[in-house]
Amino acid sequence: MQTAAVNYWWVIGGVLFTLLNTAAGLIWLERRMLALWQDRYGPNRAGPFGLFIVLADTIKLFFKEDWIPPFADKVVFVFAPAIVVASVLMSFAVIPFGPNILVADWNIGLLFFLAMSSIGVYSIVLGGWASNNKYALLGAMRGASQMISYEVFMGLALMGVVLLSGSFNIREIVEAQKSMWNIVPQFLGFVIFLIAGVAETHRLPFDIPEAESELVAGFHAEYSGMKFGMFFIGEYLGVTLVSSMIVALYFGGWMGPAFLPGVVWFILKTFVFISLFILMRASMPRPRYDQLMEYGWKVLFPLSLLNLLVTAAIILIMKEA
């Protein structure tokens, strides 16, 4: 009992440590990879491979002036950046990183992930509103409508996986993929979830709430110092979260050939998807706001309903036979 409790705290500490370092390291990874794809070197001076740029960036963020605009709603303004980091870190509680590396083994794990991602919207909305700035407000309104509409079919796309494994528990979903990864029967669901996940983390094809070329910096235009840093880290944590959800739900989680332990497989697979996120940023233009909404409601939403319907029908037929 004692050792189990100690192990539990080790898992929580390990997960937090790895995640926060990953999020910081992603700053370097993203800048280097973007640079390589654009035929330049990127930050390569400080330390080995330029890795110390992370340290320099962090120190710079800490020492910047922490400015709260006099026209802002102070309490909400301070509170908003914390929401995104807290909600994303909470979602990691339900993700099984390995056979026994799991913080919360819940029977509503998947729903908890959806709930936390819908709470995460508040940081954009409140941050933009509290800044009391028209660009920030525009960004916040775009963010709210984008995330609400993409959340709907993100949930619907995930229901296909739930149907196949018969559980909301992510550990059970991973174990149900022992014979075949969910990517095979749920390819459409995977594509829809990937697109919705990019929109949920408002990363580059869908970074409409920020849209630096038209809205200055969107919802975080007024933020500086470590408050901006929280939004920044929250975004990278979100990328990691969506990547690890994709791995757990569609790519067999920790499963893989036995010469490597499960955690290593999980981390490797997750990094593949993180790199995909960065590649998408490097290669895709930003759509217009109305195009984004139309694409969501008129294409992806019906497709996810169709996916759900067909999956349910096939499962019923298989059961009959």
Add this chain to the structure above:
Amino acid sequence: MGVAFYIAGAIAVLSTLMVITRYNIMHALLYLVVSFLSVAVIFYLYGAPFMAALEVIVYAGAIMVLIIFFVMMLNLGPQTAGDEQLWLKPRIWIGPTILCLVLLAELGYLIVQQSSPADDIVLVDPKAVGKSLFGPYILAVELAGMLLMAGIVGAYHLGRQRKKITHRFLERTSS
């Protein structure tokens, strides 16, 4: 269990009080979100994890974001806090207070009458909720579906845009 319930309950009551008494509508809505979250915790404690998750996803996550969205569009908030202050005179409190006191008296009576809270908590998992929704309560589900369908059709009708024809010759012939 007991302590967690009382903490969550106290937060729910406090935040709901704050919802009513805030003049700044945005702050009131934020307290309402906190209230929903604490109700979700109570649901979870009393064996309804599915309801707890849905409370967060649907109420705190979706509906409140939509309401905040409209508050933002109408640019309410600190600008209208003065108006709210004018409207919310002490006299207005009399009616709701009397009604609440009646409810409180009823609650107190019930607590005194039978002091046995539900000790045997039955865990209601998602499957059980689904089975009862599509078994005995199918009629209610269908009716709610029809209501929502009517809402969607209405919203589509209101938000419909006529196709804009920018060419001057075509504009005359259409219409």
